[in-house]
Amino acid sequence: MSDICTGYEGKASWPELVGAQGVDSATTIERENPNVTAIILLEGTPVSKDVKCTRVRVWVNANGIIIEIPRIG
Numbered sequence: 001m002s003d004i005c006t007g008y009e010g011k012a013s014w015p016e017l018v019g020a021q022g023v024d025s026a027t028t029i030e031r032e033n034p035n036v037t038a039i040i041l042l043e044g045t046p047v048s049k050d051v052k053c054t055r056v057r058v059w060v061n062a063n064g065i066i067i068e069i070p071r072i073g
Contacts, residue, residue: 005053005072010035013071014056022060029056029070036072043067 005012010033017025026038038056041047047057051073058070 004051009033013069015069017058017070018066018068020066022058022064022066025066025070026058029058033072038070 012033014025014029014032017028022040026040029038030036033056036054036056038058040058040060043059043061053072056070056072058066059068061067
């Protein structure tokens with residue numbers, strides 16, 4: 001997580017979701033922190049380098065399994 005987001009309320013990362021289904025986990029993320037929107041992305045998808053404290057990128061493999069810790073930013 002970027003230091004820029006440290007003052008925001010709610011959970012900031014979800015290490016326990018690595019290995020879980022991305023679609024189900026996006027719902028969990030948004031339930032546990034209603035200030036963020038979870039975005040599911042296939043590994044290798046190009047993304048911008050900007051930081052948004054209301055976004056969680058959920059990186060999944062071709063099987064829809066989370067491959068890295070989802071975190072705000």
